[in-house]
Amino acid sequence: xxxxxxxxxxxxxxxxxxxxxxxxxxxxxxxxxxxxxxxxxxxxxxxxxxxxxxxxxxxxxxxxxxxxxxxxxxxxxxxxxxxxxxxxxxxxxxxxxxxxxxxxxxxxxxxxxxxxxxxxxxxxxxxxxxxxxxxxxxxxxxxxxxxxxxxxxxxxxxxxxxxxxxxxxxxxxxxxxxxxxxxxxxxxxxxxxxxxxxxxxxxxxxxxxxxxxxxxxxxxxxxxxxxxxxxxxxxxxxxxxxxxxxxxxxxxxxxxxxxxxxxxxxxxxxxxxxxxxxxxxxxxxxxxxxxxxxxxxxxxxxxxxxxxxxxxxxxxxxxxxxxxxxxxxxxxxxxx
Amino acid sequence: xxxxxxxxxxxxxxxxxxxxxxxxxxxxxxxxxxxxxxxxxxxxxxxxxxxxxxxxxxxxxxxxxxxxxxxxxxxxxxxxxxxxxxxxxxxxxxxxxxxxxxxxxxxxxxxxxxxxxxxxxxxxxxxxxxxxxxxxxxxxxxxxxxxxxxxxxxxxxxxxxxxxxxxxxxxxxxxxxxxxxxxxxxxxxxxxxxxxxxxxxxxxxxxxxxxxxxxxxxxxxxxxxxxxxxxxxxxxxxxxxxxxxxxxxxxxxxxxxxxxxxxxxxxxxxxxxxxxxxxxxxxxxxxxxxxxxxxxxx
Numbered sequence: 001x002x003x004x005x006x007x008x009x010x011x012x013x014x015x016x017x018x019x020x021x022x023x024x025x026x027x028x029x030x031x032x033x034x035x036x037x038x039x040x041x042x043x044x045x046x047x048x049x050x051x052x053x054x055x056x057x058x059x060x061x062x063x064x065x066x067x068x069x070x071x072x073x074x075x076x077x078x079x080x081x082x083x084x085x086x087x088x089x090x091x092x093x094x095x096x097x098x099x100x101x102x103x104x105x106x107x108x109x110x111x112x113x114x115x116x117x118x119x120x121x122x123x124x125x126x127x128x129x130x131x132x133x134x135x136x137x138x139x140x141x142x143x144x145x146x147x148x149x150x151x152x153x154x155x156x157x158x159x160x161x162x163x164x165x166x167x168x169x170x171x172x173x174x175x176x177x178x179x180x181x182x183x184x185x186x187x188x189x190x191x192x193x194x195x196x197x198x199x200x201x202x203x204x205x206x207x208x209x210x211x212x213x214x215x216x217x218x219x220x221x222x223x224x225x226x227x228x229x230x231x232x233x234x235x236x237x238x239x240x241x242x243x244x245x246x247x248x249x250x251x252x253x254x255x256x257x258x259x260x261x262x263x264x265x266x267x268x269x270x271x272x273x274x275x276x277x278x279x280x281x282x283x284x285x286x287x288x289x290x291x292x293x294x295x296x297x298x299x300x301x302x303x304x305x306x307x308x309x310x311x312x313x314x315x316x317x318x319x320x321x322x323x324x325x326x327x328x329x330x331x332x333x334x335x336x
Numbered sequence: 337x338x339x340x341x342x343x344x345x346x347x348x349x350x351x352x353x354x355x356x357x358x359x360x361x362x363x364x365x366x367x368x369x370x371x372x373x374x375x376x377x378x379x380x381x382x383x384x385x386x387x388x389x390x391x392x393x394x395x396x397x398x399x400x401x402x403x404x405x406x407x408x409x410x411x412x413x414x415x416x417x418x419x420x421x422x423x424x425x426x427x428x429x430x431x432x433x434x435x436x437x438x439x440x441x442x443x444x445x446x447x448x449x450x451x452x453x454x455x456x457x458x459x460x461x462x463x464x465x466x467x468x469x470x471x472x473x474x475x476x477x478x479x480x481x482x483x484x485x486x487x488x489x490x491x492x493x494x495x496x497x498x499x500x501x502x503x504x505x506x507x508x509x510x511x512x513x514x515x516x517x518x519x520x521x522x523x524x525x526x527x528x529x530x531x532x533x534x535x536x537x538x539x540x541x542x543x544x545x546x547x548x549x550x551x552x553x554x555x556x557x558x559x560x561x562x563x564x565x566x567x568x569x570x571x572x573x574x575x576x577x578x579x580x581x582x583x584x585x586x587x588x589x590x591x592x593x594x595x596x597x598x599x600x601x602x603x604x605x606x607x608x609x610x611x612x613x614x615x616x617x618x619x620x621x622x623x624x625x626x627x628x629x630x631x632x633x634x
Contacts, residue, residue, distance in 0.1 A: 013473075020474035028486045139371075139622070143615035145566050147573045148589055148607030151596060155604075159597050275479035279570050293482065294574055297489035309478070309486055317477045 006328055014317055019071075021313045026070055029306050030063065057302070070306070079307030084299050089307035092292060097311070098182025099169060100281070100288035103211065104273045106185070106204050110212035111219055112266055116255075118216070119223025119262075123231065124250060134224070138217035146276045150210045150283035157206060164206050167285035174199045207284040211276050215269040222265045226258040233257075267323030271316050365627045372623020378616025386432040395426035397583045406599045416601040418591060420581075424601065427583035428609045434584045435613065438499055438568045439561050445503035447557050450510025455549060457511070458518030459541050465515070472511050480505045481570055488576045495584070498577040502567055506560070513556055517549035555625050562617035569610050585610045 054060045057080075058069060073079060079089035118138075122131035158166040169184055170176060177187040177196045185204065188197040230236065231254055239249045278290030285291075289308055296304035366372055385392065401421035409416045415424040457468035475483070487501035521527065522545060530544055571577030572586025580587055585606040592603030 013470075016470065017473045017477050020470065021477045024474060024478075024483075025486070028490050139618055140611075140615060143562065143618050144611045145569050145573075145586070145589075145607060145614070147570060147586075148603070148610065151589065151593065151603050151607065155596055155600055271479055275481040278479075278481055278485070279573065282574060290482075294485065294576075297485055298575060300489070305486060305489070309482060312482055313478045316479055320477075 003328060007325055010321055010324060014321055018314060018317060021317075022071055022074055022310060025306050025310050025313075026067055028309075029302050030066060074307075074310060079310075080303040082296070082301055082304040082307075084296065084301040084304060089304045092304060093289065093307060093311050094182070096287060096289045096292045097315075099286060100274070100277050100290060102183035102185060103204065103207055103280070103286060103288060104270065104277055105183075106208040107212035107273055107277075108215065108266060108270065110208055111215035111269070114212070115216045115219025116223050116259075116262065118220040120227055120250065120255060122220070123224045123227035126228065131224075134220055138220050141213050141217040144213075145279075146210060146214055147279040147283050149213060150207070150280055153206050153210055154283070165203050166206075169203050169287065170196070170199050171203075207280050207286055210283070211273055211280045214276050215266075215273060218265055218269060219262060223258065223262050226261045227254060230254045230258040264323060264327055267319065267326065270319045270323075274312060274316055362627055366623065369623045369626060371619045372626070375616050375619025375621075375623055378612060379620055382432060382613050382616060383436070385429055386436045389429040389433060393423065393426040393429050395423040397422065397427045397430040398581045406595065406602070408599075409601055415605040416599070418588075418602050419595060424588070424605050427588060428585070428606055431583040431585045431588065431606065431609065432613070434495065434578065434582065435565055435568070435610075438495075438502070439564050439617075441499050442502045442506060442564050442568075443557055443561060445499075446506040447510055447553070449503070450507035451514045451546070451549075451553060453507065454511040454514030454516075454553075455518045455541055455546055458515040458549075459522055459537070459545055461519070461522075468511075469515070472508050475505060475508050478505070481567060484567060484571060485574065485576050488571055493571075493576045493579060495578040495582065498568060498571050501571070502564060506564065506567075509556055509560065510553055514549045514553050517552055518545050521545050521548045551628060555621075555628050558617070558624050559621035562614040562621065565610060565614050565617070 051060075058066055061069075077090045081087065082089050082092055085092055118134045122134040125131055154166055157164045165171065174196055177184055177193050178191050180187045180190055184200040185197060188194070188200060236249060236254055239253050240246075244253075274290075277288060278294060280286065281288040281291040282294060289312060293305060293308040293312070295301075296308060366376075399422065401417075404413075404417050404421035405419055407413055407417040407421075413423050413425065415428065417423055418427070453468050453472065457465040483505045484498075484501045487504055488498050491497035491500060518541075527540060527544060530540055535544075568577060569584070569586030569589070572584045573590045575590065578584035578587050580591065588606035589603045589610075592599070592601075592606070595602045
């Protein structure tokens with residue numbers, strides 16, 4: 001199959017899946033709660049207040065009309081007003097999502113660097129101390145709940161040592177950089193605002209490390225396995241026999257070829273990081289989309305929950321699509 | 337008389353011999369896998385604690401004693417006490433009962449959903465397969481925790497609803513695996529011959545396809561038990577799962593957040609319990625996977 005046909009097919013499928021996702025979200029928010037309005041207002045609100053809120057939310061219309069409105073709104077990114085913040089939900093998402101994206105990207109960077117180095121080291125020194133260490137580190141890493149790791153990091157680096165700040169993206173008195181992407185690190189780099197950059201970097205280190213720790217394990221294990229495969233190949237023996245230095249053989253000959261499976265794993269971990277971001281953001285009071293959704297759920301703010309959840313599903317599907325396409329480009333056998 | 341008994345016994349033994357050999361080989365592989373042994377010991381201890389929790393501690397998990405609040409770890413309270421003067425070790429021991437309840441029920445419900453969907457899709461193929469797999473894709477399009485959060489919040493956050501919510505998002509990997517396995521099995525000649533004898537689809541699926549697909553699904557079920565505990569604790573931590581005063585571990589970690597600076601033990605020990613039990617499940621799951629792997633079995 002031609003690569004473009006494959007991409008087109010996957011895109012169409014994704015639209016279908018997203019429609020289904022919207023159905024699930026609508027079902028969760030409108031069908032499961034027995035009485036959303038009274039849950040929102042408390043048990044003994046006056047009737048006219050209930051009526052007014054119902055009309056305001058469109059809950060007085062038949063379910064099918066509500067569904068139609070939701071879907072048509074979702075297509076153009078209109079999820080209505082958030083009951084909690086009184087802003088359009090899409091505006092809130094635009095404010096909160098860059099923070100999540102920045103955190104996730106930074107976490108991926110950390111876990112990639114850490115994971116690939118650990119993986120290469122443990123493949124080269126197979127069954128030596130470093131390999132055992134990396135194995136234990138990996139399996140312990142995936143076993144620790146991310147919110148707990150976060151609390152321990154806070155306890156050590158904030159309360160005990162006082163090296164890094166605990167909450168938020170910037171110090172209270174630091175002005176955010178000019179809005180370009182909404183990601184403070186990138187924005188302050190682009191505007192050359194070093195003070196803000198340093199502050200933002202100090203704030204992101206702990207949450208990003210906490211989140212990246214999750215993904216390090218799988219990246220390290222994958223790199224190790226594919227590196228071991230590559231190291232058995234004959235051209236590696238040839239390279240060694242030519243008298244090349246060990247470093248050159250490993251970095252120039254072996255590592256490059258062993259990275260293909262790693263790339264896929266890195267793409268796939270993006271999803272698990274989005275999931276972990278919800279908890280990390282809560283622990284570190286990071287104003288991201290995950291925290292926005294959590295707060296929305298606790299306040300029963302339906303519009304922001306539906307909008308936020310759908311948006312996260314959209315981003316998640318997009319990431320998975322990107323991985324699939326990348327994979328198809330790298331490996332023609334996958335295009336079926 | 338006695339002669340015939342011995343004869344049938346040996347006959348029976350002969351019949352089962354391959355299974356015994358297989359089991360012996362499995363035991364051999366298990367003994368060689370140190371990490372799997374560690375995992376088994378952790379899980380055995382976990383089960384033991386869950387069953388005998390009341391005998392292991394002199395305290396009650398939800399009796400408050402404000403004169404003892406926020407005591408540091410001591411010989412009387414090995415893990416200290418929380419803001420209501422409850423013994424933390426006692427609450428962790430009782431919390432293991434909640435954890436095991438969550439793991440078992442979620443595994444059963446989501447395993448059932450996943451296997452039903454997967455075997456049906458794989459066996460019928462065609463349009464049924466298309467529809468069921470697209471539904472699976474829809475569930476896979478969410479980060480699992482986010483979807484579970486939404487389900488739990490809308491059902492009303494409590495332990496039961498949290499279990500339902502996790503089950504509803506956790507079945508997809510089982511569906512995928514059992515579908516792949518049934519696709520492989522259904523092409524085999526023996527299925528064809530059973531069908532030609534007039535067996536119904538349901539009968540073929542239930543008693544001839546399902547047993548052949550079960551073992552990889554079982555491996556997956558054990559591998560995911562740790563994840564279930566982590567998800568449940570995460571929901572509890574966010575306030576969308578079990579509610580205080582339940583000694584659920586995630587709730588306990590969340591309880592201790594406000595006291596992190598001076599009373600570190602309130603959050604630390606419940607989190608440690610989660611980490612250790614999840615570690616046990618992960619080690620055991622990895623071990624079982626390695627033991628089931630035909631390439632390693634030889």
